[in-house]
Amino acid sequence: MTAALPLLETLRMPWRLLRMAVEALWAYKLRSAFVVCGIALGIASLTIIVAAVDGAERKALEIVKFFGPDTAFVLGGDFRSRAVGQRTLTLTWDDARAIRQSLPGAYLVVPMRAKSGLTLHYLDNQEDLPIAVGATAGYAEVWNWPLVEGRDFSDEDVTRGAKVCLIGDTPARNLFGDASPVGRTIFVGRLPVQVIGRLSYRGLSGGGGSIDDRIILPISTLTQRFNLDRRYFRALRVKFRDPENMAANVAGLRSLLRHEHKLVDGDKDDFSILTADEILKFLSMFKGGLVIFLGVTALVAIVVGGFVLANLFYLSVSERRSEIGLKKALGAKSRAILLQFLVEAVLLTLLGALLGMALGMAMGQLLARLGLLEILFSWKVFFMSVAAAVAIGLLFGLKPARQAAALDPIEALRGL
Amino acid sequence: MSADSPLIALEGIVRNYKQGDQEIAVLRGISLTIDPGEFVALQGPSGSGKSTLLHILGLLDRPSAGRYRLQGEDVADLPDDRLSELRNRDLGFLFQSFYLVPYVSALENVILPGLYGPTPGRQLRQRAEDLLVKVGLGDRLNFKPNQLSGGQQQRVALARALVNDPRLLLADEPTGQLDSATSIEILELLDTIHAEGRTIILVTHDDETAARAKRRIVLHDGRITAS
Numbered sequence: 001m002t003a004a005l006p007l008l009e010t011l012r013m014p015w016r017l018l019r020m021a022v023e024a025l026w027a028y029k030l031r032s033a034f035v036v037c038g039i040a041l042g043i044a045s046l047t048i049i050v051a052a053v054d055g056a057e058r059k060a061l062e063i064v065k066f067f068g069p070d071t072a073f074v075l076g077g078d079f080r081s082r083a084v085g086q087r088t089l090t091l092t093w094d095d096a097r098a099i100r101q102s103l104p105g106a107y108l109v110v111p112m113r114a115k116s117g118l119t120l121h122y123l124d125n126q127e128d129l130p131i132a133v134g135a136t137a138g139y140a141e142v143w144n145w146p147l148v149e150g151r152d153f154s155d156e157d158v159t160r161g162a163k164v165c166l167i168g169d170t171p172a173r174n175l176f177g178d179a180s181p182v183g184r185t186i187f188v189g190r191l192p193v194q195v196i197g198r199l200s201y202r203g204l205s206g207g208g209g210s211i212d213d214r215i216i217l218p219i220s221t222l223t224q225r226f227n228l229d230r231r232y233f234r235a236l237r238v239k240f241r242d243p244e245n246m247a248a249n250v251a252g253l254r255s256l257l258r259h260e261h262k263l264v265d266g267d268k269d270d271f272s273i274l275t276a277d278e279i280l281k282f283l284s285m286f287k288g289g290l291v292i293f294l295g296v297t298a299l300v301a302i303v304v305g306g307f308v309l310a311n312l313f314y315l316s317v318s319e320r321r322s323e324i325g326l327k328k329a330l331g332a333k334s335r336a337i338l339l340q341f342l343v344e345a346v347l348l349t350l351l352g353a354l355l356g357m358a359l360g361m362a363m364g365q366l367l368a369r370l371g372l373l374e375i376l377f378s379w380k381v382f383f384m385s386v387a388a389a390v391a392i393g394l395l396f397g398l399k400p401a402r403q404a405a406a407l408d409p410i411e412a413l414r415g416l
Numbered sequence: 417m418s419a420d421s422p423l424i425a426l427e428g429i430v431r432n433y434k435q436g437d438q439e440i441a442v443l444r445g446i447s448l449t450i451d452p453g454e455f456v457a458l459q460g461p462s463g464s465g466k467s468t469l470l471h472i473l474g475l476l477d478r479p480s481a482g483r484y485r486l487q488g489e490d491v492a493d494l495p496d497d498r499l500s501e502l503r504n505r506d507l508g509f510l511f512q513s514f515y516l517v518p519y520v521s522a523l524e525n526v527i528l529p530g531l532y533g534p535t536p537g538r539q540l541r542q543r544a545e546d547l548l549v550k551v552g553l554g555d556r557l558n559f560k561p562n563q564l565s566g567g568q569q570q571r572v573a574l575a576r577a578l579v580n581d582p583r584l585l586l587a588d589e590p591t592g593q594l595d596s597a598t599s600i601e602i603l604e605l606l607d608t609i610h611a612e613g614r615t616i617i618l619v620t621h622d623d624e625t626a627a628r629a630k631r632r633i634v635l636h637d638g639r640i641t642a643s
Contacts, residue, residue, distance in 0.1 A: 009534070016531045027519030326515045329476055330529040330576075331504020333497050410476050413515065 017336060021343040024320075031316065032348055035309045039352025039392060040359055042302030043385045047360025048367075049294040050381045053287060060283035064276045066202065068144045070243035072250055073274040074236040074257070089232035090270045095260050099238060103256055105249050108239040110135050110142040113219055115226050120215065122175040122186040129171065131214045132188060134222030134233075139166065140199065142237040150182040150197030153218050161220040163193045169201040170213035188215065191225050246275055302388065305352070306396040313345060313400035324404050325412025338405035345397025346390055353389035357382065421488060422449040423584065423615055424473065429482035431468055431638075442468045444638035445482070450617070452583070455610045457626035458619045460635035467588060469635065470619050474507055474586045475499045487583075504533050508577030510587035514569045516561040516576075522548060523557040526575045533580055540579070547575035551605060567598035574605055585609060587618045591625060603628055 025032045067073070077088035091111065100109045113134040120129045133139075137153045140146060147166070157164055165188070172181045181195045202211050223230045240249045250273055257271055317324070324337055360381075431443040442465045450456055460466045471477035472484065475491060484492050491502065503509075508529075516525045526544035535543070548557055551571040553564075561569055570590060577585055587606070591599035603625065610616050620626050634642040 012536075016537075020531070023520055023524075322515060323517055326517070327528070327532075328500070329474075329503065329509055331500050331532045331580075333500045333532070335497075336532060410471055413511070 013336070014339070017340045017343055021340050021347055024340070025344055025347060028316065031312050035305075035312055035348045036352040036355060038305035038308035039302075039349045039389060040305075040356035042298060042305040042392075043353045043356025043389060044360040044363065045294065045298040045301045046385060046388060047357050047381050048364055049291070049298050050384060051360070051364050051378065052294065052367075053291055054378060054380075056283070056287045056290060060280060060287070063283070064280055066144065067274075067276045067279055068239070069246070069276045070240050071142065071144075071276070072238045072240070072246075072253055074238065074253070075272045075274065076232065076234055077270060077272065088234065089229065090261065091233055091236055092231055093233075095257060096233075096236060098256060098260050099236070099253065103238075103252055105240045105242055105245070106238050106253070107241055108138050108142050108237075110138050110237045111219060111233040112139075112235045112237065113222055113228055113233045115222060115228065118189050118226075120171055120175065120186055120188060122184065125175045127171060127174050129188070129213070129215065132222060132226075133214055133216045134219035134228075135216055136219055139216050140197070142239050145202060146200050147197045148200045149180060150195070152197055153216075158218045158220055160218075161224050162218055163191065163221060163225075164196045164218065165193045166197040166199055166216040167195050168199050168212045168214040168216075170210055171215060172198050188217070189226070193217065193221075246277065250275060302392065306392045309345065309349065309392065310396040310400065313341070313397055314403075316344075317341070317400045317404045320404075321407060321412045324407050325409040328407065328409040329413065334405040337407075338401050341401030341404050342394065342397055345401065346393035349389040349393035349397075350386065353385045357385050422485075423452045423454075423487060424448075424450040425483075425485040426473075427483040429469075429472060429479045429484060431465070431472065431477070432480045442638055443472075443479070446635075446638075446640060447482075448633065448640065448643065450615065452615055453610075453613055455606075455616045455628070455630045456618065457629035457632045458617060458635065459621060459623075459626050459632055461621065463637075464635040465638040466619050466635045470586055470588055470617065473617060474509060475503050500532075504529060505580060506582050506584060508580070508582040508585045510570070510573055510577050510585065510590040512589040512592040514561075514566075514573045514593075516569055516572055518561050521558045521560060522553060522564065522572045525561070525572055526579050528579075529576060530579050535580070543581075544575065544579055547578055548572070551575050565598075566594050567601060570594060570598075570602055571605065574602070574609075578609065583615060585614055585616045587616065589619055589621075591620075591622075599625070 074091065075088070076090040093111070096109050096111045099106055115132045115134075116130060118129045118132050120127050135153070136158045137155050140152050150166075152166070153162075153164065156162070165186075167181050167186075175181065175186060176184070181198055183195065185192050185194050187193075199212070199216075219233065222228060238253060240246065242249070254269070254273060258267075258269065261270055263270070327337060328334070426449070427447050429443055429446040430441065432439045432441050434440075446469060458466045458470060468477065472479055475486075479492060482492075483490060486502065487506070491499065494502075516522075517528065520528075523541070523544055526548060527540055530540040530544070545554075545557065548554055551574055553568060553571055553575070556564065556568065561572070564572065574590075585606075590606075591602055594602065606616060606618070607628065616629075618625070618629060626632050632642065633640055
């Protein structure tokens with residue numbers, strides 16, 4: 001005979017047991033549905049966790065890339081004690097000048113202020129502008145944010161307080177559609193400004209708003225025309241030549257600013273310096289918290305699912321005693337009974353895993369819509385869920401299955 | 417095995433149960449032989465040990481002492497899996513309350529013992545269909561047990577007992593839950609099966625039923641009192 005025959009015979013029994021298991025699960029639909037739901041909830045939370053953690057990591061890398069490894073970001077006030085009500089406007093033009101002139105390695109210094117709650121309009125199109133940023137020449141370069149069209153500010157634009165702006169991707173699209181905004185005059189509030197450059201699409205969203213939804217004005221124009229304090233600014237970007245020595249660069253920047261602000265030993269900094277490293281640290285701390293919180297939740301959900309499974313299987317074994325006894329009387333070996341019950345458990349948990357993943361992805365989509373998380377389907381999640389499900393099925397199904405296999409056929413039949 | 421050697425040979429079979437500290441003897445030394453093709457009725461009042469004897473004969477239970485040779489093979493000390501194989505291949509069972517799997521069709525019920533044996537699926541299905549036709553249920557193949565009457569259910573069980581073509585059929589009060597007309601139908605089917613050359617052992621406490629058998633063994637208090 002052919003060589004395939006022994007293989008076919010080896011597979012015959014598992015195949016038959018699989019079919020018996022499916023028949024039994026179908027016969028006890030309600031119970032099966034309970035198990036599937038119990039497992040699905042656990043797997044759904046697992047899916048969300050893994051996807052969320054992955055998403056957070058991707059986002060962190062994106063932010064760090066955007067931030068630039070060669071750049072420091074200085075904020076007025078110590079952001080760790082901002083809640084205390086310490087003033088945040090501490091950075092001055094003198095500071096910016098001092099850094100530019102006497103900090104070795106720093107080659108670009110861009111001070112920034114921002115104003116929110118303005119409106120933009122062009123012809124009949126109008127939109128709310130979440131943020132207008134005031135900056136000096138080099139904004140695009142210092143943020144590693146290339147212009148797709150037009151040019152950056154010149155030093156002259158800044159000293160003159162010229163009525164020009166760079167436009168972000170979102171307002172450019174909203175006001176001009178596919179047409180080029182460069183050279184057009186738009187109104188920021190009641191101030192007419194000419195668009196001289198368009199920033200590329202960045203697509204980074206943080207806390208609801210899109211980073212692309214902004215325009216950039218010369219800082220002088222912003223402070224003069226919108227009545228902001230002219231002496232101070234909120235933040236500074238400093239770009240260094242050698243990103244390998246960021247620690248030394250940051251130390252130099254800090255002591256210079258302390259000197260400029262006449263802080264003596266023992267005084268706290270009245271500014272904060274952020275670097276890509278620091279942001280990464282903060283994000284991984286946040287991620288760690290996320291993992292622990294969601295991990296505990298998922299673990300609880302999965303254990304609960306497992307116990308639901310174990311319980312319903314014990315119920316199943318006692319309810320199907322006569323069926324088990326009969327099968328043994330008709331010549332089923334203990335192993336066949338054990339296997340059938342294990343296959344039932346694993347099938348249910350697998351089904352639960354698939355449903356749970358679908359549920360998790362759907363919930364993830366919802367969270368993504370709300371801008372809370374970014375979730376992508378990943379094979380890692382898929383295989384983790386499947387592995388978790390099989391493990392749960394085997395772990396919690398084994399005891400009841402063994403109990404079923406060990407039943408004495410006479411006792412089991414008599415118990416009817 | 418030669419034609420004239422017995423199918424079943426019991427020698428001094430004893431079966432004790434422990435109940436608390438006490439040992440209760442249910443079978444107190446049973447010796448008997450049954451030849452191939454016999455139709456034997458096992459009779460006796462309840463508590464006489466006839467069901468226990470049938471369980472031992474059916475390899476569902478093991479004797480506490482004594483020798484049991486089935487087709488010349490000493491089966492007393494065989495491992496459980498081997499006993500399962502023997503039950504599956506050589507024995508057919510008929511129970512008082514039918515014991516059909518409630519959630520599958522008549523046909524699937526008949527196929528069931530075959531699923532634990534080596535017969536390929538298509539052949540098995542064909543055999544099961546033929547048997548259901550033979551017991552008069554050719555038009556009820558896909559009925560679930562709860563759609564069948566008691567007599568029909570027992571006929572499904574009978575077809576199931578025959579699906580692996582066993583040499584020996586063991587029936588434990590097969591008509592105990594049936595009315596007399598239906599009982600006669602079942603007993604007539606047993607006659608047909610016997611006529612095909614199969615050995616039948618039938619447990620009953622009913623004289624009329626026992627009268628169909630060619631040989632009666634009467635049990636009393638764990639001993640054979642008439643054979």
